[in-house]
Amino acid sequence: MAAIIACCVVGLTGCGEDDGEDADVAGTWVVDGAGLEFTLDGNGGLAGRWLDPEEKYPDITGSYELQGSSITIRATRIYTDQSSVEITQVITLEGSITGNRISGTFSETENGIATYTNVPWSATKQ
Known part of the structure; x- marks a missing residue:
């Protein structure tokens, strides 16, 4: 009987995301639509790579924080643009x-200047 009650409680409240x-x-x-995949290591670390082998941007590194079913991802990549200027790009995804x-x-x-703000994004787990 206890197992049936426990099963019903889990069915009503869900596991992990709502409790x-x-x-x-x-x-x-x-x-979605960006040609980028990233791996979350389960311990707050992130590594990302571009799926197109012709992509000129370097791989992405970063971290993430979980709070229930909410996530904040902070990623950085450093590259040199066409004018030989070093660019530090910081991306925050919520x-x-x-x-x-x-x-x-x-x-x-x-390089500290906002280029995008509050742009919608989504990703699918593979």
Whole structure:
């Protein structure tokens, strides 16, 4: 009887995402329409790469923080533009996790200057 009650409670409240526990995000995610995949290591670390071998941008490194089903991702890449100027790009993505999807908004700076603010984004876990 206790097992049936426990099963019903889990069915009503869900697991991990609705009960105050952090969502399970460890694994590889592909950003919709961006040609970028990133791997969350389960310990707050992030590594990303461009899927197009012709992409000139370097790989991305960063970190993430989970709070229940909310995630904040901070990623950085450093590259040299066509004018030989070194660019430090910092991307902050905020989102909500539902099953195998993350959706939210991102903001980006290049050398401390805002280039994008509150742009919608989403990713799918592979």
